Amino acid sequence: MENKFFQNQEFCWIHITDIKTFLYLGANEYEEKIGQNITIHLSIKIKYHETYDKLENTVDYGSVCEHIIQKIKLLGRVKLLEFLAEQLLNSIGENFKNVISARISIEKGYVPLKEFTGKVKIEAQKNYDEE
Secondary structure: OOOHHHHOOOEEEEEEEEEEEEEEEOOOHHHHHHOEEEEEEEEEEEEOOOOOOOHHHOOOHHHHHHHHHHHHHHHOEEOOHHHHHHHHHHHHHHHOOOEEEEEEEEEEOOOOOOOOOOOOEEEEEEEOOOO
C-alpha cells in the first residue's frame, strides 16, 4: 500500500551525518602546522519521483561520502571553512547530476583561541537546478 504523503512529493532530502576526517585547516600558523579533525554533516536534495526502487534513479550516498573524503584529501591544506564548504558543494554539483541542492555544515575539532571553550561550525547551501 503506497503512502499518500509520498505520492505527490517531488523531492526528498538525504541526510548524511557525522562524516569525520582530518585536514590541515586554519588561518593561523599554528593551525596550519598541526591540522585537525573536522565533522561534516551533509544534506542533499534529490528528485524523489519515479525511482522504481533502482539506485541509478537516485543518488548513491556511499559514493557521495567517498567523493567528499577524496576531495578533502586532494585539497590538502585549507585556510578557511568557507572555502572548504564552497569547494565541496561545487564538486557535489559537478559530479552528482541528480542532486538538486545541497547543504553542508563543517565543524572544527579544535579552535586555538585563548579562553575559548566552544566550537566553530559553518553552514552553507548551494542550489544546482538554477545554474
